[in-house]
Amino acid sequence: MKAELARLFREVELIGDPLLREKVLSVWEDAMKEGGWKPEDLEQIPFTLVIEKAPFNLVEHTRAVTLSAFSMGKAMVEVYGDSVEINFDYLVAGGLLHDVGKLLEYERKDGKFVKSLRGKRLRHPVSGAILAARLGLPEEIQHIIAAHSKEGDFTKRSIEATLVYHADFSNFEPWR
Numbered sequence: 001m002k003a004e005l006a007r008l009f010r011e012v013e014l015i016g017d018p019l020l021r022e023k024v025l026s027v028w029e030d031a032m033k034e035g036g037w038k039p040e041d042l043e044q045i046p047f048t049l050v051i052e053k054a055p056f057n058l059v060e061h062t063r064a065v066t067l068s069a070f071s072m073g074k075a076m077v078e079v080y081g082d083s084v085e086i087n088f089d090y091l092v093a094g095g096l097l098h099d100v101g102k103l104l105e106y107e108r109k110d111g112k113f114v115k116s117l118r119g120k121r122l123r124h125p126v127s128g129a130i131l132a133a134r135l136g137l138p139e140e141i142q143h144i145i146a147a148h149s150k151e152g153d154f155t156k157r158s159i160e161a162t163l164v165y166h167a168d169f170s171n172f173e174p175w176r
């Protein structure tokens with residue numbers, strides 16, 4: 001399943017640390033097992049349930065958010081140079097995992113994607129951070145996942161979390 005996930009989420013290649021790359025794919029694999037999804041389901045799952053006919057699936061959204069955050073970070077480094085410090089491995093890993101909790105937040109009922117009971121109890125930023133913590137991903141990445149939505153309004157977002165947060169909304173608001 002890992003090879004299939006690496007093919008779907010090809011931005012994982014942007015992560016320099018091979019161990020972290022592996023762990024990111026393991027979190028997706030773990031979430032799929034726990035949510036009862038198969039690799040072919042991933043491109044069927046809508047990226048949001050808020051928009052009735054979501055124009056993109058969860059894989060496309062995840063990739064676009066990751067690349068958007070990455071490009072924004074690169075632009076900042078290009079202009080600000082050493083005055084800005086961005087951990088691009090954390091940024092990419094956080095982008096790729098920011099919505100992994102949706103595999104637990106959603107379920108399929110009568111062919112339709114709906115919010116699961118566990119999703120009502122724990123929204124995806126929380127369940128995603130738990131999944132990442134379980135596989136030993138660094139706290140900085142757990143923070144990006146947990147703070148990428150309104151849950152993060154109660155914390156001071158790191159620069160990587162801020163980039164993913166804005167990239168996520170940029171890939172949502174225009175279609176709302």
Ligand SMILES: [Fe+2]
Nearest residue numbers: 065098099168
């Ligand atoms: Fe998202």
